[in-house]
Amino acid sequence: MVRAGAAPTPVTYVSVLSACGKGRDLLLGVQVHKRVVESGVLSDLKVDSALVGMYAECADIDSAWRLFEEMEVRNVVCWTSLVSGLARLGQVDRARELFDGMPERDAVSWTAMIDGYVHAARFREALEMFREMQYNNVMADEFTMVSVITACAQLGALEIGEWVRAYMSRQGIRMDLFVGNALIDMYSKCGSVERALDVFNGMHSRDKFTWTAIILGLAVNCHGEEAIDMFHRMIRVSEVPDEVTFIGVLTACTHAGLVDKGKEFFHSMTETYKIAPNVEHYGCIVDLLGRAGKIMEALETIDQMPMTPNSTILGTLLAACRVHGNSEIGESVAERLLALDPENSTAYILLSNMYAKANRWEDVRQLRQAIMEKGIKKEPGCSLIQMNGMIREFVAGDRSHPMSNEIYSKLENIIADLRNVGYFPDVTEVFIEVAEEEKQKVIYWHSEKLAIAFALLSSEPNTVIRIVKNLRMCLDCHNAIKLISRLYGREIVVRDRTRFHHFRHGLCSCKDSW
Structure with missing residues (x-):
């Protein structure tokens, strides 16, 4: 266009700057900015906003901020661009400060802030921000939903995830491919493979990320054979797997103990699909x-x-x-x-x-x-549990919960019940020089045991107890929870740093190998 001698208009500059931002092409963006200055259209609000957005998307926050401060008039687009750019760079608190100062906010602004919290692994704050969005009567869209569902997945917050899905249905928010993929991931990470499969089977279109999400979900939830069958289905519909897909398939082989199959998949990844491991x-x-x-x-x-x-x-x-x-x-x-x-x-x-x-x-x-x-x-053990719509966090030896006295009393009763059926604490992973009795207390007060005691106090019989733990589960907790699942007739799902454990009738899906 330039070579042809046609004069760019403000609309031209907005389009080109948007392309530079999306392509993270800062060098070209700076050159376009120079042309804008030379052309004399810099006072155009849309062009100004496009420049702020370009610099923010290219992670040049200093330039974006400088332009933002020089603008005499600002619209919601330039405010949001800066919030989004700060959030993407991990400067979430600074982004929130700017967000709180916005004279007006739209769904894109709220979503940018929610997404920022998700990328900073501050998932509880992401959900709190979504609640604030509701209180302010701002209509969410499918982009908001992907971020919110991702936060639910990381927290293991199945109840909130289910509520979000119902909210989408009530508000008529379209369940597009990205939302469907996020739901599969969320249900899988909450240990509910059946619901993940329901979403997968109900999707009218699927991409490689859809297939990969369900393969990974089946694999980590100890459905190894089903994950491998799903991989073969993926190949039959001519969807090409990528490196993440093969992590799912190899994980499935690991959890199912399929050594030869795992080797075959590893070989085919390099030889057939030319993916470097x-x-x-x-x-x-x-x-x-x-x-x-x-x-x-x-x-x-x-x-x-x-x-x-x-x-x-x-x-x-x-x-x-x-x-x-x-x-x-x-x-x-x-x-x-x-x-x-x-x-x-x-x-x-x-x-x-x-x-x-x-x-x-x-x-x-x-x-x-x-x-x-x-x-x-x-690292101190920390367990998250969602009960009655609230996410509770327990740390080993924690007494900060309002029901602390009842929780510890319940835990004493549980330990007594376990001892009656032959349980004896395994203290081999306690590294403090104290008497044996004190070591046993340390073991008794691990975060997942506190969370289970709270759940038994706060939920109806037959309710599945779902826990997300930040560390690998210790031997004693694993042995104790197997017994609890049998004595109290509860299904207990624990997602630790290593894998999922589905405890039922005194047995664990990991077959005591994790």
Whole structure:
């Protein structure tokens, strides 16, 4: 257009600047800005807003802010662009301050702020912002819903997620492809695969992200065979899998114990689909081999990786060494892990458990002494539970809850009931130098046990108890929850850092291997 000698109009500049922003092409955007200045149309409000939006989308917040402050008149578009840009860069508090100062807000403004909280992993604040949006009578759209549903997924807030779906239906908000994919992910991360499948089966159009979401959902919820069948269905409809799809398939093989199938998929990923495996794919293979007791083969896989193994992969193999009692390789792996990450508390825990299992109590004592001398702190356990529309958070030993006295009293009753059927606390993962009785108290007061006691007090019989935990579940909590599910006739779903655990009738879906 420029070469042809045609003079750009403000509409032209708005379109081109929008393209620069969407393409994150800051260099071209700056050149277009220069042409705008030379053309004399800078006083046009839409062009000004487009410039602010371009700089914000290209992460040049300083330039966006400078232009914003120079504007004599501002509209909701330029305010929102700046809020969105700040939020995307992780400056959520600054974005919120700007948002609160907006003279007017529309659905896009609210969605930008909600999305900012989601990307900053501040999911509870994202849901609170959505509630504020409701109070202000601002109509949400499908973009808002994707962010809200994503927050529900991360929090394991199934009740709120269900309410959001009903809200969409009431308000006539279209369930497009992105909303459908978000719902599948949400239901999967809340441990409700049946509802994830209902959404999947009801979708009129699907893309590779839809298929990948349902494959991953089935895989992490211990439906390995079904996940693999879904992958084959995906191939039959000519949808091409990507690297994330294969993480789902390899995870399915891991949880179903399908070692040979896992190797086949890993081979086909590289040979048939020409996807170069990344560190996560190798992590899946190491996990697959480790769970199957093929410790040496898992170690060889790590040594043959084209990239440096990270602490997650080494931790995975160390966990397998603990389960299968291979202290020789376990010590070697722990040494490598601690050289990479000297303050990795998980490495010390796994190594200590491995020594304890082998009755190497002097080594356990020395290891615990080293932990105390180095001042290594274990990350405190935290469990989220949604009950009666409210998300509650429990920390190990927490007494901040208004029902604290009732919760601890209930927990004492639960422990008494468990002891009557043969339960005895496993304190091998307690790293404090105190008497045995005190160690047992530490174990009793783990966050998931507090959350379960609260749930038993606050919910109707037969209600499924759903918990999201920030750490891997300890051996004692796993043993105790299996018994609780049988004694109290409850299904308990725990999503920890490693996987989902579906406890029913005294058994766990992980088959005691996690």
